[in-house]
Amino acid sequence: MSADPHEPALVLSGATKSFGANLAVDGVSFSLAKGHVHALLGGNGSGKSTLIKMLAGVERGDGGTVAIRGHSIPLAEMTPARATAAGLRFVHQQRSTFPELTIAENLAIGGNGFPVGAGGRVRWRAARREAARVLAKYDIDAHPDQLLGELGPARQAMVAIARALQTGHADNGILVLDEPTVSLPDTEVRLLLDAVRRHADQGQTVLLVTHRLEEVFSVADNAILLRNGQLVAEVAPRSITRADLVELIVGRAVDEIAPDTSAERGPIVLEAQSLCAGPVGPVDLTLHAGEVVGVAGLVGSGRSSLLKSLFGVLPIESGSVRLHGTALRLGTPRDAMRAGIAFVPENRAEDAAFQELSVNDNMSVAVLLDYWRGGRLRAGVQRRDARDLLSRFLIKAQSVDESLSALSGGNQQKVIVSRWLRRAPQVVLLDEPTQGVDVGARHEIYLLIREAVEAGAVALVASSDSEELAAICDRVLVLRGGRIVGELSRDELTSSRVERLAHGQEKEVTL
Known part of the structure; x- marks a missing residue:
């Protein structure tokens, strides 16, 4: 008997999970329609x-079931093997692909394995043929022998998505994408x-977890x-405004516009001249008190x-850096900290959070000493x-003795920001x-940045999100090939101009 085309691809009923006294998931029920993209939204x-x-x-559920193709599984009995057998496929934010291996090798590792012949030898020609078939099926412009890391x-x-889907069937499986665009620039996101x-x-049925609201609407x-x-709530994005969606997520009206960026620019705080370090340089840089300067690219x-x-993490090979006119030696992060420089790195999990x-x-x-x-x-x-810092930085935690890992991502980030501010x-x-x-949490972090610069600091913000830079910065420096190729002031600053300069689609602005 053929399946009912109107039957939901997945039905979740009464999903519940507690961690001690914390009820993390409280009786959640929803269904996913076949061939639709469902965005799963919510604050940290x-x-x-x-x-x-x-x-x-x-994680084993405390209660609830999930039904796929009419087959119901108690969440308390769900295992990775049962999830895979049921047709659930996951691509996580921290992908388990291998940039130093070829595409064919990556697809084989995540699929049916390597085809082998007599004596257990890998049949590489067959592996490449299968990889070429998968690449063609999912419209990926690449060659099986390319290193994955050579791709954008x-x-x-x-490729990670194709690897997850290659052993399933679009008409009865569910693809779960957990923040797949989190570190991608705008053009790559599109x-x-x-x-x-x-x-x-x-x-294909898709469940997309994202914080980027523009992705939801697109x-x-x-x-x-x-x-x-x-x-x-469950809503159709086409039937709701962005402001209403934000209010549903946060539980209150939130002004998405960044804090006012019209503060007076103060004296020069930091100068770099002919700075060369690793892939960067030569770079000339002048930062003033009271401003937020973006770095795009x-x-x-x-x-x-x-x-x-x-910050002294990457050795400076040549050039000079001055703070309030005094030359700095930035051989180590300790040197930078002593000079009054703070750094919130990109990779919170590996480089900032304990x-x-x-x-x-x-x-x-x-500040332990x-x-x-x-x-x-x-x-x-x-x-x-x-x-006091929990209150000042609006961090949600049961107590200061709680493990950082127990906090949501947004609250972990505010802990890291508070550490430095x-x-x-x-x-x-x-x-x-x-x-x-x-x-x-994003708006609260913007407020904290603006509060710091209003107290006389200067903030240098690197971001792959050109809309964010256009919203929070007084000016933006655009890098390409390690050099500054343009500077956009507040009056001329738009996300589209940032993108065009970054891609070389606009003439370089002479500084």
Whole structure:
């Protein structure tokens, strides 16, 4: 008997999960229609990640079921093997592909394995043929023998999606994409979303987890909204305004516009002349007190490297850096910290967060010596200051003793930002400060950045999100090939101009 074409691809009923006294997912029920893109939305801590882990069998549910093709599985009994057998396919934010291997090797590792012949030898010609078939099926412009790392970020993500789908069937499986565009520049985002839309038009059911609302309006047929672990709404993006969607996500009206950027520009704080470091240079840079300066550019343009060189992470090979007219030696991060420079890196998980330590420890790690007196740690004062920071930076945590890993991504990011801003730095370097952060926490981070510069600091913000840069910056420097190829002032600053300069589609602006 053929399947009913109107039967939902997936039906989730009463999904529930607690961690101690914290009810992370509270009786969530929804269904996914075949051949549609469903956006799963919610603020940090809303329950999205826990729900995805329950569907994947990584976290056992306390209650509820998931039904796929009429076959019901209790969430308390879900395992990764059962999820795969049921037709669930996952592409996570931290992809498990291998850039240093070929596309054919990546597809074989994530699919049916390598074809082998006599004596267990790999049949490479057959592996390449199968890879070519998969690439053609999913409209990926690449060759099986190419190293995956040679592709742009969007095509690498497309290969990861093809790898997940190659052993399933579009008409009865569900593809779950967890923040697939989180680190992609705008043009790469469009390329990937076009591919997602094609998959859905060909019958694939997609559940897309994202914080980027523009993606919801451009590709999603339906939006499922969670807040505080509960389902609060299901809406069609075409029938709702952006402001209303933001209010549903956050639970209150939120002004998405960044804080006012019309503050008076103060004296020069930081200057770099003919700076060369790794892939960057030569670069001339002048930063004034009271301003937020953006750094734009494609992947590999040198955005992150520029910030790392100013914090002593990447060795400066030539050129000079001056702070208030005094030459700096930035051989190590300690040198930068002593000079009053702070750095929030792009990769929070690997380079900034101590996940298993407490919120208190994470907040105080950059000022730890301040709490030592006579060979003893003044733990009471440390904890009192941490509680004050929770309030000041609007961080949601049960207590300062809670493990950082227990916090949502947005609250973890605010802990990292608070770690540095409590030092009242003169220069604040922020690399992708709102990556993977919900719209409410994003606005709060913007406020914190503006508060710091109004106190006399200067902020240098690197971001792949040109709309973010256009919203929060007083001016934006555009890098290409390690050089500054343009500077856009507040009056001429638009996301489209940033993108055109980054891609070399607009004449370089002489500085």
